[in-house]
Amino acid sequence: MVLEQSPLAVGITDGYFALKTRLNRLNLAPMKPHRLLMLTGLLGLGATFVPLLPVQLEARAQNAEAAAASPAGPEQELLTKLDKVSGQVLAPDGKPIAGARLSWIAYEPSMRGSVMASVESGADGRFNFDEFRSLVQRTLTLSGDTVENAPPRLFIEAKDWGFSFAIIEAKPLEIRLAPPADLEVTYLDEAKQPAADLGVRFRFVQFRDNLETSFLPPSDLPRFQVRTDAKGVYRLSGLPQGALVHLELDDERFAQPNFQASVISIKAARQTVAPPISLIAGSTIQGRVTYGASGLPVAGVALTAQGAGQSGGWAVTDADGRYELKSVLPGKYNLALDLQDKFNNQWTARAKESLVTEGGDHLKDIDFQLERGVLITGKITAQGSPDPVEGATVAIYGPAHPRSTGWVQTAKTTANGVYSLRVPEGVQTIYMYQTPTGFGPSKQLPDSLLDIKPSKAFSNQTYEVSVGGNGPAEINWQLPRIPLPKAVQVQVVDENGLPVANAQVSSAIADGSLPSHLFQSWMTDAKGRVIFEGPREPLTLRASLDDSATVKGTKVQSGDSVTLRLEADTLTAISCRVTDAKGEVIPGAVVNLTTWPGEFGFGGQDITLNEQGRHSFKGLWPDIKYSVSATAPGYNQVSIDRMQLEPGEVRILKPIVLKKATSFLAGQAVNQNGEPMRGAKIFGQGGGNAARTVTADREGRFRFEGLVEGSTLMLSGLEGQERMQQDVKAGTSDVKLVFKADA
Template sequence: MNLFARCTAFAVLLSAATPGHALPREQTKPFHIHGKALTPDGKPVAGATAMFLATNFSGGKPIASQTTRTDADGGFDFTAPADSPHYQVGLLYITSAEGVGLAMAGENSRIILQPRTSVRVRLVDEKGTPEPNTALHPQYFSWRHNNEDIFVYWDKTLSALWNVRTDAQGFATLNGLPQDYGVRLFVEDDRFADLGWRSEVKLAKSAKTGDAILHLQHAGAIKGLAVYGDTHRPAAGVFVDAMGIGDDDAQGVATTDKNGRYTIPRLKPGSYDVSLSFPPNEANEWTAVAHPAVAIAASKQTEGVNFTLIHGGVITGHVTDPVTGKPVANASVSVTGPAHPSTSRGSLSVQTDNNGMYKIHAPAGAQTVSVYTYGSNSYVEPQTIKIADGETKTLDWKIAPPKEVRAIHGVVVGPDGAPVAEAEVLLQDPFSGFPSKTTDEQGRFTFNPSLFGDDARLFARSGNLATLAGVAPPADDSSITLHLTANALSVFSGQINDQDGKPLPHAKVALVRWTKRNGGMDVDSVNTDDAGRYTFPATYTDVEYSVRAEAPGYASNYSTQIPAAAGKTLAMGSVALTKADSFIGGVIVDPKGKPVAGAKVTVSAISQGEAVTDKTGRFHISGAPRDKTFLQVEAPEERQASVQVTSGRDDNEITVKSRAEIEEESKRFVAALDADTTNHGDGSDAQTLLKTAESKAAGGGKSVLLVFHASWCGPCFMLHRFLEDPKIAPTLEKHFVIQDLDIWEHDDKKKWENPGGTDIYKQYGGPNSVPFYVVLDANGKKLGDSIHNGENMGMPTQAGDVQFFLDTLKQAQPTLTDSESATLKEGLKQHASL
């Protein structure tokens, strides 16, 4: 069953939090940084060493470094300097005998010092051979306690605190790391590709973290020259970007030297778009044609990727507010085209000035132009235009202005109206995630100046007291008061079992908070007890939660999402983990059936569940979950697939398609869906329709094939096409009376529903997704349904699902011949895609 074989009744919109960005110069004025260093139980840490670092976004160099000692109350105080538009991040690092802590610098920072842990890391190459005498150090830290990401990517000062080298067996031990943090490691060897998120290690809540193995991949490099076309003089100080096609984790950047030369090392083998860009907010009148789809091979340097800078054509215009007509400053106008191909993630982007004006130089050809204002939630359809060298074209836009940078500050009070010190204040925001602060002695808190979305909400808690619901922050700089009340928190509990229903002790369970704009984010984690039970006390209401469970040797799994309820203990139910002792194999092909080499195949439910197809397009992954699991495939030329396959098989065939092919297929499907006037009900009573079908079945010695569907559901449409196919229908109608019941329609299509259909759906164990079918005898007794391996397979498309469908029909109607089954099987194959 592929990912699109069924439709759930409810959908969750996932959206990644927008990362930090460079602020205009006037928004990076000096600001005061103060706070406290505390132990995990809230006691101040005196005499700790506190370091403040400010780093430069584009160059990775420290702008400022200050060091002090915490006072008797654990306090520290810094003044951050004003800086250029490249100012990106301030980092606080505090260490003492009690532990170590890191955090993003804030005007009122409470840093919890975690006890130290050590981790032994082993570096091996693609063949599993150890890599000796290789340097590595932390590159990035994160801590779920306050959901803030601590970046050290651009700064060598902090990285040097943990520099180590591997021994002859490829092992290196990093000591003095903060417990319970996540750490991303950087291997200082240009022979190997940047590991990206694959190098992240979760540090334990103990003095020793289990060994971690990093699988290195030999890298390629790009080398070239940039010159100005009018004089052929070297173009110094220009950025050269390599963006992986179909691989978001494949990228590299370099700056041309005084001779215009550059080298981009540490690139994963694959295909890259290579283009030029210029320092942010710097006016320039140059552009260059990009090099699309540059092939990078392991341990090889691709040379001659040269650029000639030209003036090209000009795209200019004004951006105005559609309501007031006033100019919109700091709007982002982006262009993809010959200078920045759309096949990768890069684009040329400029900011409008105070008059709302922008100007972009681009090479001759078709250009796709879009406009965006940060935090406004406005969308304007991109436009495609053609320009010639020396030509100027005007393109004006209307869009809401960006949100203003502002701080959020206020006070937390208890039921008696008194300020509450040491209270947690959580900011739920689509742009910044879930950062949190701790109130000071007067109950005050401050979130540093940033852009906050329209649906940002504040929550607070202290002990058993909490806000009853999220509170919208003020639109201006005024203070807000958060009121704590009793019985405002939820408690979640549940059970983790194996596939046989036996409790799984010591399984790791993460609590996941869900919002429409942010998607899911882990906010807490515990381990199950000896009976497989877990509890999460004191969780905020006004949002939904689920849990994700994982254990060594098992595939991870999620519970369903349920809303929190104030003052109640809610049961998450039982989550079953499937043993990961099987395998998955098969072949990756393009839409023409040609094998695809070099495609990355990932099993998301297990760690190290990854393989790359060989020259025949084949792959094999051991340690896969039993029964079924989802695969993600990323192939060259930006082709991709997301499918559910059956484990224990080496004959899975998966077709990868480009975004353009998927979009074109979707357009054809939508057009067909709109044109189909039969893929919905007529409002007839569902119980009457079912009784009529049972009567017909009794008179003809047949069974009833009862299909629940909805007009908006793509897989339902696919199943409908199969059942109505003139080559298929006679075979099915020989043995079955087919009856559709329309449920779950929306808005003006409610009239298509068959009243009572949802009750019948529930009666026969409907799994909260469609299409769902049930095979009944003439008396309404269920003989089978579309639940395969515990899941609704919907429209059968994968080999295992197709066979299950045919077996279900055969069990209900033994007179179904092998020849007829073969006809149905071929029909399912023909209708297995949109």
């Protein structure tokens, strides 16, 4: 099971469909599933693209022979070709750090990390894993296919330094440690009282300048086994300054906080005191999974609850087929089974759609019965020839994985171009999810004896088909060949035309529809060169080293050779200060920088201000526009419109003044027949208020808190084919929102 975004998640993710489609059409190094998860959660994608936590199921090879014949992935190949694992641990100024402890961490398929071996750095900061060959074999045995999504890492600790991590590579590693920071977070229960003796899991850490890597620590490291004290305070020391950390609860009494609340920005200072995190009671979902015909229990099957914009967690059935999802946030979820790995396309099951949970309730007897269903199979060939296409991905929504959330079932074609997916009888939405290098998307109707029609509700090249009966359903595609991309050659030089080594070259889609931090970046070699496989779409390249950078981006296409010239003092900065109406610092105030490479804006992580209420966004490109927003608990949100900065400019903004937000808005969501819309997601924004989403309860009732008095909130929602949009004044207690079906 891997994490991936699908194009048909919910209406509000139409923009994300465009984003993911563009990513798939590029021929850059593909984004790893764990990288995509981090990016969608941490970058947030601003107000334009709402991040989900969807899951893509990928069918495995249909027999052991095919599985054995499938090539090893890049991480497996790298590990098997290693001739040494060594490097040096350094301070930011390049001085060696002696006595640093480096632990080799490998991950099980459950993503549980284990320490395989540890070494210490010498007086010169250098280290070496002598028994690396046995470590590689043990890692591959423990991780299996997981090594592709979570390759092994080194965890580095040193006295008086923040811990760090590094992905194991074939070349010697240069690991620079950041100064240490202490984190303090207060957890409050539903009565706003300290949540004492609360189990908190340190989930991952991530560095701002290297978003492609993340670290999930093993649970057996004592430093991460921390509980809150009598005042509900969680403390963790030795964190790296300037990093992002994600905390999760290990307590069944409470629901997991949403992703945004639980990701904390560590200041570039000795201590970070994060805003308090308010908890609510968690719900549970219980049930049993059985074989439909016999009623016998099905053990070891994973289930996942997924809502529009949030995950409800996952569980695995016990020996009696029983499962329990715990600590579930209030919301509406689809609950579905992950059957493909365990049953190899022999069984399927219908999902439980639109389950509604409220704080502290318990849903029982949510049972599943496995069924044989229908086997959808087919062959994908090159257009105009019988040549099979290997590595094409077909995706299906249907009763097993409804299109109201982003969990999509997929299968890749084998060497003979064949794919197969088992689904329950009924209407399916099927499409070509991804094509391999050398092939483009088909614009022709798939070849099938079934009544297959273009989908009217969703994107191009998406089709609907009804399947039933005992025999397999065959759907074939022909994919057009497209020219293979050619390598792009880049030379980076300084103002005198001399090569620049160790400069960073970053890429973004040339039309500005995606920012550079979603793409691969490269480091120039000793001669200032970078060569990478050509993209399928034009890219914009920028380069930087320290304060020197390119003044504007350079457009490249497959096969191009370009020179990027760095100029001194080119990167820009934006400095801001946030206060209340009296000019005083607001505790817990945060700012956020949105990048506008084109029509769309992409929001970053909330940054906690320093003791003077200030923050500076540094290292910004002069040819990209930026906007800044600020908010604080109990205050409104203020946004500063897009700014274009001159090369080398440091823009000091006027103080951003926040207003108290003590008003509310409440009411009921109903359909056009007057029936409550239980579990409906209602999105509110505008009027100087921070954008937010609330969930209607079983009676369809909802409530927004913390609004600016007298402001107008723009409310909208989408539930299936029913939509709602309405402007309402803060202070209203009886508004009725009517969801109506699309005309």
